[in-house]
Amino acid sequence: MNAPASVRDTNAIWLVAEREIGSKLRSKAFMISTGILLLIALAGILIGGFASKNPEATKVAVTSATASVVEALPNVAITEVADRGEAEELLRSDKVEAAVLPGDGPLGYTVIALENAPDSIVMGLAQTPEVEILDPATTNPALRYIIALGFGIVFLMAASTFGGTIAQSVVEEKQTRVVELLLSAIPSRTLLAGKVIGNTVLAMAQILALAAIATVGLIVTGQTEVLATLGSPIIWFAVFFLFGFVLLASLFAAAASMVSRQEDIGATTTPITMLVMAPYFLVIFFNNDPVVLTIMSYVPFSAPVGMPMRLFVGEAQWWEPILSLIILIASCVAAIAIGAKIYENSLLRMGARVKLMEALRG
Template sequence: MTTFDTVRLVAAREIRVKLRDKTFLVSTAIFLLVVIAATVLPGLLDGGDDASSVAAAPGPAATALADAGLDVRTVADDAAAERLVRDGDVDAAVVAGPRVLAMEEAPSDVVEALSAQPPVELLDPEAVNETLAFLVPYAFAFVFFITSLTFGLQIAQSITEEKQTRVVEILVATIPVRVLLAGKVVGGTVLAFGQIALIAAVGVVGVQFGDAPDNLLSLLGPAIGWFIPFFVLGFVMLAALWAAVGALVNRQEDIAGASMPVQIAMMLPFFAVIVLQDNAPVMKLLSYLPLSSPTAMPARLFDGEAAGWEPVLSLALLALTSAAMVLVGARIYEGSLLRTNGRTKMATAWRDREAARLPG
């Protein structure tokens, strides 16, 4: 069996195990429900209000009301229109003046239909709405942070569990240690990317039914397109470190303490992008730092602040860093995987990887 076949075999096993995990399935379902609620429900709720019924005599006012999609009931005169309002047969009436008659509340849709609106010329039609300018960077940062934390922790737990049960000793007897690591990272990356792709697809469909701006998809397209390679490389970089964390400890309870440096390295960029997204110079710097570029660069692309060459350079820096971190993670993983005499120090795993090939 070739190395590629072995990696694929290990990755397929990781994927099968996770797809049977109820926690994973429930969390994915919750994510999908949140996306549906955020994109579809506002539009449905806004569209659920029935148009006001209006009584009016034939004329320009009645025509304007009908053109606005209101339920217009034609009457002979103003007295008949007022009578229908008092009897509760219609919500409002338009009489000479013109004046709008209603019982308790002014019907806003009727008033808007009769209002003369001046023509509007947008000088910057491609400008990003302030709310979207905040939400989109937050969404990129949140998705990358939560996904990397969740799946990275699962990779570490899987490795520690195999150490506890000593299954790993059987595995490395037939599979090279680095091939085993590669399979776990590939499996975790496929699962993470698959979950994000599913959520993104549901979000795109939801936007079609929601009340989002008409140009939202065209604005998001380039940012999402670049987010995909940034996400994959960034996740691989962190997944290798999470695998090293899992190999350093022998008990599930010790993962939290051992993974603190990795968690801090993930949390700082997350909060930096959220808090400093209005600071253009800082965001430009964050878009080149490997730990923050997976979220900062797509956010700058969405805002239209990044030149065409910038994401290429940033992605190249991230790729080089990811390759380096994979080598670091692999060395620590290899040097601590078979040590079962307590938590292994990182320096020890780095220095004594050859000695760690034997159990104990």
């Protein structure tokens, strides 16, 4: 007795997915590049964490009269000198960055430097008034930029790498006529579903590995506060990336099915590649602009980057990621339907590039 069609289709989808996963895992280039990516991520977190905890001390020359003043400043290395002449000699030989010597000013001392006086020394010695901030920043600007850069790079690399893999696989099967054999055994939509699922599994595995690496790095460097702040945004990033990648993967496969040669892939996939690159540049240049981030968090192609960033800086209400996810899932369903139609209508058409309207009409 034959198995029901739905069971056969499900089995076929997983067979195609396993084939996609297996071909990648057998690729030395893929495994090496993934290992390098994880090592770079870990090294960046460790170096950044240790550097922030152990900043390089500022070297300062002092006399016996000013030593007590400078010793009270954080993170300074003191070299005691006898007079101004010895201090200037150390400055010109780059052995110190500044010298604090007795002076006639109201504070009783003067800061001397070769070109520019270190801000940490000048500000530390200055008498500043009490400052009251009415609207304090929710996150450190430098940390905000680093997190934005991290989300942008991970999304760009994962989406472009595995999206490009799907496109190359589709065209390779057309170019070698393997697709004709595959379609004699399984429907085109089953083949498309298997490719999308297989590469989604690989992309999500890479995202989860990066998240684990980031967690380990933050724990090792003692950045538990940053880890606590990043926990929820990273989880949301993974959820948004899952549906965002399925959307993009469907479009990459559909676009690639419209051509029959590897060298023609760029002609149809360039618009999708631009959609992948846009969130990366937007989140880098506008990570401190709440209006741009809000728009990004609701646009399906940029929501995987925009919404986690808004959650990290505390600018999103509790219901906003849920609404954004609903919009993304609806867009994902629409993209799959359109992509499947283009894929089905273009897969067996060889030779010249298939025009979009022809692919949609069938």
